[in-house]
Structure formats: C-alpha cells, structure tokens
Amino acid sequence: MIPLRDDRYSVGFVTQQNHEVSDLAREEDLFLAGLISSIQIVEMLVVIENNGGRRVDRKTLEPDNFRSLRAIEEKLFSEEPSN
Numbered sequence: 001m002i003p004l005r006d007d008r009y010s011v012g013f014v015t016q017q018n019h020e021v022s023d024l025a026r027e028e029d030l031f032l033a034g035l036i037s038s039i040q041i042v043e044m045l046v047v048i049e050n051n052g053g054r055r056v057d058r059k060t061l062e063p064d065n066f067r068s069l070r071a072i073e074e075k076l077f078s079e080e081p082s083n
Contacts, residue, residue, distance in 0.1 A: 011069060013044045017035070031067060
C-alpha cells in the first residue's frame with residue numbers, strides 16, 4: 001500500500017474534477033475558486049483512504065482542513081496514524 005503521506009491523491013483528485021486547471025497553487029482557496037464541494041471532500045477522503053492504506057478519523061476534520069492543498073497536506077499527510 002502507498003503511504004498516506006503521499007499527497008498526490010489530493011492534487012490528482014482536484015485536477016481530475018477540474019480539467020481546465022493545469023497549475024494549482026498550494027495556497028489557493030479551493031472553495032472560493034469553485035474547485036471542490038462538500039460532496040467532493042467525502043469522495044476525496046475515500047480515494048485517499050483506499051490508496052493510503054489507513055482510515056482518516058473524520059471526527060478530527062474541519063471544513064478549513066480542505067480550504068487549500070496546503071491545508072489538506074498539513075492535516076492528512078503530516079500526521080502520524082493513530083493506533
């Protein structure tokens with residue numbers, strides 16, 4: 001399994017959902033830019049979990065954790081898995 005630290009799934013997910021986007025700044029507000037919706041957040045979590053080999057604790061998530069690629073990376077890919 002691929003380590004959950006690999007953030008290519010979040011970047012890939014956003015760019016696949018938005019074919020017109022070729023270069024995405026890590027700080028860009030994904031909600032304000034219309035690049036991701038609340039439904040797509042759930043879909044992205046499933047992709048990350050399926051490819052990352054561990055579940056994401058949804059109780060610890062806040063909407064701001066998905067505001068930008070940097071926020072996603074900091075929340076989902078820099079934390080150690082909990083036992």
